[in-house]
Every structure is written in structure tokens, then in C-alpha cells.
Amino acid sequence: MLAPLWFFGFDSLMEFIAFAIASAVAYQALKGYRLSKERTLLYLNLSFVLIGAGLVIDGLANLIVLLARFHRAFLPLSAFGYTINFVAQLLAYGLLVFAYIHQTRNVGAQVAMAAAVPAFFFVHNPVTELILIFLLVYIATQTAINYSMNKSTGALLVFGTFASLAVAHLFFLLFTLAAVFFPLAHIAQLFGFLLLLAMLVRVNHPT
Amino acid sequence: MISTAQGQATKPTSKYRSQFRIYVDILHVIQRENNEAKPTRILYGANLSHDRLTKYLEELKSLGVIQENGFDDKTYSLTQKGIEFLNNFRKVEAFASAFGFKI
Numbered sequence: 001m002l003a004p005l006w007f008f009g010f011d012s013l014m015e016f017i018a019f020a021i022a023s024a025v026a027y028q029a030l031k032g033y034r035l036s037k038e039r040t041l042l043y044l045n046l047s048f049v050l051i052g053a054g055l056v057i058d059g060l061a062n063l064i065v066l067l068a069r070f071h072r073a074f075l076p077l078s079a080f081g082y083t084i085n086f087v088a089q090l091l092a093y094g095l096l097v098f099a100y101i102h103q104t105r106n107v108g109a110q111v112a113m114a115a116a117v118p119a120f121f122f123v124h125n126p127v128t129e130l131i132l133i134f135l136l137v138y139i140a141t142q143t144a145i146n147y148s149m150n151k152s153t154g155a156l157l158v159f160g161t162f163a164s165l166a167v168a169h170l171f172f173l174l175f176t177l178a179a180v181f182f183p184l185a186h187i188a189q190l191f192g193f194l195l196l197l198a199m200l201v202r203v204n205h206p207t
Numbered sequence: 208m209i210s211t212a213q214g215q216a217t218k219p220t221s222k223y224r225s226q227f228r229i230y231v232d233i234l235h236v237i238q239r240e241n242n243e244a245k246p247t248r249i250l251y252g253a254n255l256s257h258d259r260l261t262k263y264l265e266e267l268k269s270l271g272v273i274q275e276n277g278f279d280d281k282t283y284s285l286t287q288k289g290i291e292f293l294n295n296f297r298k299v300e301a302f303a304s305a306f307g308f309k310i
Contacts, residue, residue, distance in 0.1 A: 032302055035299050036299060038303070041299075041303060099308070103309070146307030152301075157305065158305045199302075200302075203302045
């Protein structure tokens with residue numbers, strides 16, 4: 001299934017916005033790590049560096065294809081960008097899952113990481129999207145549990161972020177069936193990052 | 208930035224607090240006491256033994272985040288650096304907490 005041509009450009013713009021937000025989250029996590037030396041914050045920093053890198057590479061690749069007016073020679077760039085973005089997200093969400101398991105001191109951490117490794121051999125197909133959804137549902141569940149315990153707006157926004165990203169990847173999966181799901185997936189992804197931005201603003205400017 | 212003597216905090220568990228966490232607890236107690244806390248208040252507030260309290264207060268003084276006032280009736284207060292550190296810590300704590308991470 002091909003992405004709708006009219007949407008080219010918008011997807012890059014959305015990914016650049018998401019990249020900026022991911023970079024801000026990575027910076028905040030790095031600041032926290034420098035202050036506290038808490039390792040989970042370093043994992044959070046690395047996760048969002050990876051997410052941001054994947055988004056900006058995919059956005060740039062699609063933008064180049066658009067600027068080259070879909071010249072045949074440039075079309076493989078789009079697949080290259082997607083693949084890099086996919087691998088980056090896989091590593092990032094795998095790292096976040098590891099961080100949650102590390103925090104809860106569950107000995108199954110290595111098992112969860114090992115489960116993600118074979119995905120490198122199955123890029124750009126519904127199976128790999130399913131793996132991302134699986135990782136995101138796990139993270140969304142952890143953040144939902146966190147919200148149920150501390151009831152803070154920040155925790156709700158983070159839960160909303162990962163729930164939106166899980167829905168976005170569900171739409172990316174459904175995109176293999178109908179083109180309309182491609183823009184919907186990007187909108188859900190951007191919405192998730194905007195929730196993250198709202199959390200950052202709240203944390204840095206408490207009322 | 209406040210770093211531990213080893214340059215890295217030990218992992219906090221339900222049983223042990225990291226050196227970083229003890230620093231923060233001491234600073235919180237001083238701030239809670241209207242920025243003028245007697246050693247006994249800090250001792251009880253931060254749940255420390257006398258020897259450990261003396262050691263940590265000296266370390267915090269050398270880091271420039273607290274200052275000692277008075278001679279016979281000693282009190283401790285936060286410096287501007289200490290106030291800024293606590294403000295930064297609260298932001299980091301809120302950020303980490305939003306993700307469900309404890310520091």
C-alpha cells in the first residue's frame with residue numbers, strides 16, 4: 001500500500017515537530033540524570049534521543065523524495081527513512097521497557113530485551129509493527145499503573161502519550177490495508193508528542 | 208550539581224537511601240523549618256544518626272548548598288545554590304514521577 005501523495009510534506013512536518021519535542025524530553029532526562037545519577041533517567045534520555053533521531057531521519061528522507069518530485073532514483077530513500085525510524089523506535093521502546101523492568105527489579109528484563117532482538121530481521125511489515133505495538137502497550141500499561149497510583153496530571157499526560165503512540169502504530173499496521181490510515185497514524189503520533197510537550201511545560205512551570 | 212563522593216549514587220532501595228537522597232532529605236528538612244534548622248530537627252527529620260548527620264552536614268557545607276549560623280546554638284540554612292538545587296530537584300522529580308520513575 002502506498003502512502004497518499006497529498007500527505008507527503010505534512011508527514012515530514014509532523015515528524016519534525018515530534019523530533020523537537022522528543023529532543024526536549026531527552027534534554028530534560030539528561031538534566032535529571034546529571035543531577036541525580038539515577039540510571040532510569042539515562043535510559044529515558046537514550047530512548048528519546050533514538051526516537052528523535054528516527055523521526056528526523058524519516059522526515060528528511062520523505063522531504064527529499066518530495067523535493068525531488070518523486071523521481072524514481074530517490075524513491076528508495078523513503079523506505080530507508082522508514083527502516084531507520086523503525087529500528088530506532090524498536091530500540092527506544094525496548095530500552096523503555098527495560099527501564100520499567102529495571103525499576104521494578106524484575107529478573108525477566110533480559111528476556112524482554114532478547115524478545116525484541118529478532119525484530120531487526122523483519123523490518124517494514126505488519127509483524128514488526130505488531131512488536132512495536134506490543135512494546136508500546138506494555139509501556140502504556142506501566143504509565144497507566146503509575147497514574148492510578150499518583151493521580152498527577154503529568155502522569156496522565158505521559159500515559160496519554162504512550163496510548164496515542166500505540167494507536168498510531170495500530171494505524172500504521174492498518175495502513176497495509178487502507179491508505180487512509182497513514183495520515184491518521186501520523187496525526188495520532190503527533191498528538192502523543194504534543195501531550196508530552198504539555199507535560200514538559202507543566203513540570204517546568206508548575207502552577 | 209551535587210554528586211556523591213564516589214561520583215555516582217548507589218541504587219536506592221526500600222532499605223537503603225542513596226547519598227544523593229540523604230542530601231535531598233536534609234535540604235528538605237532545612238527548608239521546611241523556614242530555612243533555619245537546628246541539628247536535632249535535621250537529625251529526626253532526615254532520620255539519621257548523629258555521626259552520619261555531622262558527616263553529611265560537613266559535605267553539604269563544602270558543596271556550598273548550606274551554611275552554618277551561630278556558635279553555641281548552631282542552626283543551618285540553605286544558600287542560594289541550595290535553594291536553586293532544590294528547585295531543580297523538584298522539577299526533575301516531577302518529570303521522573305510522570306513516567307513512573309523514582310529518584
